[in-house]
Every structure is written in C-alpha cells, then in structure tokens.
Amino acid sequence: MRTRGVTGRQPQGLPLLSGLIVGSLLLMAGQVAAEPVDWATARAITQDRPYAPAACVEVIQNGGFESGGGVGWQEYSLQDYELVIQFNSWTGEWGAFLGGVNEADDRLSQAVTLPAGANLTLTAWWSLATEEEPSEPYDTLTISLLRQSDGSTLATLATLDNTAEEGIWEQLAFDLSSYAGQNVTISFAAETDISNVSDFYLDDISLLACTSTLDKHLFLPLILR
C-alpha cells in the first residue's frame, strides 16, 4: 500500500524490524540475567573487552543547517532563491526550504563518501505546506543518490509530493548500507507545476555510518554459560 504523499522505497519497516530483533535480544539478555550469573566474572570479562557501542560517524556536514547557507550543501535554484533559510525549521533556527513558487526547480545536495563496510542510515525531517489539492501529485520532492562520476541517478530513495498531510513534521529513514564504499551525492530536488505552490521544508538531515559490536555484547551472558 502506498503511503499518501510518499512513493519509492519505504524504509520505515527497517527500524521496526531491527527494533524488534534488538528488543528480543535485550529481553533474552534480561531473562538470562535473571538466572544465577557469575557477575564478577562477567564484569571482569566486560572490563577486558569493554562495552563498545556501535561506533557511529556523522557523514553529513551541516545537517541541521545551523551553520547557515553555503556550508556543506550545494544549492541550485532555477529562480535563484536561497534554499537554506531561517523560516520554518524542525529544530534550531535554520532549515532548508525548496519549492514555494510556481515552476520551481530547486536542488539541495551534498557529495559524500559512504564508508566501506558500515551500516549506513540516512534520516531527514520534512514538512509540507501546499495550495494544491491532495488529489494529484503535482509538486514533488525527490530524494536520490547520484553517482559523483557523472551525476546520474544511482537510486531514487523516495518521492514526496503535495498529497501528504500538511503542517506535520515527519522523519524519513533510508538504509544505504548497500551503497557503502561508493562516492555519491545525496540530492533533494523539488519541482512544482504552473499553479498552486507547494513548500517543502527539510531539517536535521543525518547520515550515520556505524560499525556494530552488538553481537559481542548482547550475547555475553550466553557466552558466559
């Protein structure tokens, strides 16, 4: 089933599934811990191999836009508007605003190298204001991965449009792990039609590259046994 206002890859299931698995593992650990466990030994082992949470690195520069325009992001606007502005932000003072006029062609992008072997999660908050009716996707915001080599589209992650609910900030999440090791450009591109403008607001864009140590830690009580 298509989520209204969003087409393309639907990554929202991933957090649920991973949450379920992680939750199950944590519960398992808790249940096992309820049994008599030699915690002195456990602590000793833990100290030898200290708990190392997934080491994550933020790949995006100026994802919250609080450094203002011109930092980290490439901005292109057919009608020459600044895309990073202080108007309607999710957090802080600054955010990105694409569209907002008829026949807009606005693009916000950032070139990044996706670390090899990492679990990569791209997240972003977005909100819509539109004069369009929710009957037809006239105005769109496309989130893509482009190849740095030639600018061609590597993957279209989602296409948001004016049929989404207005005035609500929603978080998007995409698993980019399958693109690890590649040089890509993350692109947010808005296009509006000839009448009834749509505003696309973006904020707090993050791309976390994580190397997980989850298995070593969570199965520790089982290993002890």
Add this chain to the structure above:
Amino acid sequence: MKRYFSMSLATILMLVALCLAPATTFAEGPGPAYEVRFTGVIESVPPESAEGTWEGSWVVAGQEVTVSAETLVKPYAEGRPPTVGWWAAVIARRNTDGDLVASQIVSQKPEIRLKGPVNSMPEGDAADERTGTWVIAGQNIEVVEDTTFNERYETLGEDRWAEVFALEEEGVLIAQRIRSVEFQEEVEIYGVIQDFTESWTLSTIELTVTAETIVTSEPKLGLLAHAAAQLEETEDGYSLTARNVRVMWQEPGGRRQPVQFRGVVEVLPSGGTLTGTWVVGGREVVVTDATVIKQVKGLVEVGSEVYVVGWEDGGVLQATKITVIAASWRGFAFYYAGPVEEMPQNGVVGYWTVTGQRVQVTQQTRVTGAEYARLGAPCEIGGVQRQDGVRVATWLRIRSSDGPGPGPTEPATSVE
C-alpha cells in the same frame, strides 16, 4: 543452551504477536466499535511516566479518551511532551459502551493559521520596521522581533496575500511566521472553536455563519475547525462571513458523511451559472453559493476533471469545495486589484478593464459587491488566462469606494 534458544524463539514469537496485536484487536473488536477522528485542545493529560508514555485518561476538546500502552503517542518534538493548551489529533475507537480508546494521538503546536490579504502593515522593509500590528484578513496580528518571514512567492505588501501562523496569548494573535501565498477568492482560518452560538469564534477570529453556510459535523467547544470565508467591509472595518466550516470531527453513523472523489464534469446547471446540480463522474453534486470553487488549473466546463469534497446527507451530495484538476486547456492564473477603469454598460457580464488589463466576466464568474459596480470603484478580479490570451474572470469582488481596500490611487497588483 538448548533451553535458552527455545526461550529466545518463544520471546521473538511473543514480540511479533505483540506487534500484531493492536491491529488484530481493532479489526475484530467487540460489537459495532468504529473509528473516530478528531482534533482539539488538550484539556488534561496524565504526567509522563518513567517509560516516556502518557497512559491514562486524557481530555481533548471535552472528550475523555483512554490512552493505553498500545496507543501511539507522538509528541510534537523531542523534549516537547503533550501539554495542556496544545492541540491533539486523535484517532480512537468508540467502544460499545461509548468510551473512546485512542489508537493514536499526535500532539500539535497550537498555531492558528490565517490566510488572507494584507490589509495594512507597518511601513518599512527592515526587520525592525516590520514589528507592530498588521491587519491580515481584517484581523489584528502582532508581529514581534522573533516573527520570521518567507517572501519567496512575492514580497509582502498591502493587498498581497499572506498566510500567518500565530499563537494566541491572552486574546492576542502573535505571529510566529508569515509567508506570502497566492491570491484566492476566500479567506481561510484554522483555529479552535471558542464560540458557535450566534456568531462563531475561531481562536479570537469572529465569523458570521448564515443559513447558507455549510457546517460539516457538530461543533463542540475546543474542537478545531477550518473555515473558508468571504472578507467584507463594514463601517467598523472588516467582517468575515463563512462559506463553509469544516469541524475537525469525523465519526461514522452521523447524518453528514464526508465524501471526496475525483471525476469528469458531465453536466453543468443550465443558465450558465455554476450554482445548481452538476453531474460529476455519474454522480449528482449540489453546488451552492457556499461551495468554494477553485479554478486555477483551468475553468469549470463539461469535460473538466475535478476533485469534489463535501458530504452526503440523505442521498444528496453537497459540495463544499470543487477544484479543477485538469481542463481541456491549461492557462495562467491572474489577479488584479485596483479601480474599475471600464465595465459593461448593462449588468456585469462582458469586458472589464482593471489596472489596464482587459478581463472577460461571464455568467459563471462569481461576483460579490455588484451593487458597488461603477467606474473608479476599487475591485479585485481573478481568473485564468486562456491560451488565446483572453483572460476569463472566475471571480470578481467590487468594494464601496468609501471603505478600506485598494482605492483608485492605489498601485495595482498583478500576478501572472
């Protein structure tokens, strides 16, 4: 070891079952349980638990709603928990005993939205010169230092259209954000129902509701409502007469069931007017003066594809809003404001000239203030320019020369 694997498997299965449980329970709930959706002011909310939940009894717009562990509660933002005075969009199940059990509550910042023409504003473009009282759609709006502006559509100015997002503080509307928007025929208000006796009040904004006004759902104090209204001049300033008011309450079984669909216009009323019975996609649709008709992407004509929003009552489909989504030809929207320079000698149908622009007014043009029609009278006119260059007015509003609004010496505004 084997025992632990069995336990693990059982745990995973249990969690999967827990995740599926709410949907299953809802679908197979007892008796005629059904879904209710509404948005209103949070009147009471339990304190946040250590687990970060808000289980217990909430009161939203006078309605007691039970929030359980299964309820998905979305705070407005991290660190901004649901708060008394904020708004909540509730999806709940009405049980057979009448109780409401929430499946989802989304907390919202209590921002009133008002879309209309800027009637007056402080002079000066610098940020500090903009603070003070603005009049937008006839309402006093206080612009403060923290108010932010978005003028990408066009520079804000008198007679330009704006949308303001405001918070109500002791009866005063404090602007949080103002953005320039496209002109339209009617003012829009989204706020809290504070009164619905003789006149209505939405978040301090007074509205006249007449017998012609379409009101969807039963109003209740504290519920939110979205109104489309006609801005009119009075001796004291301005008044707003509601064309329709959509109360943010949706419950099956009521007399007026919401309807929305798209279809092709097959039949229009005879006599050239738009009020009367249309046939859209094989369905009869009643259109009155209270129906908002949006003709920006094309004109209403037989063969146009339209999007109909309204409600059904006793088999009659009453339209609250009809939007042309595709026409046989696609033109540019236009809008002019200024004095009437030329007009037909008899009646209003024919060619008008406003700020040097020649515009055709047809029988389908929705005209208000026809009694003020004379050369020099301030007016606003909007519509669609056809591919052959003819500008066809979809609406025309003429004002008294004595009242506020664009006078004969005001500069014209045009948007194409």
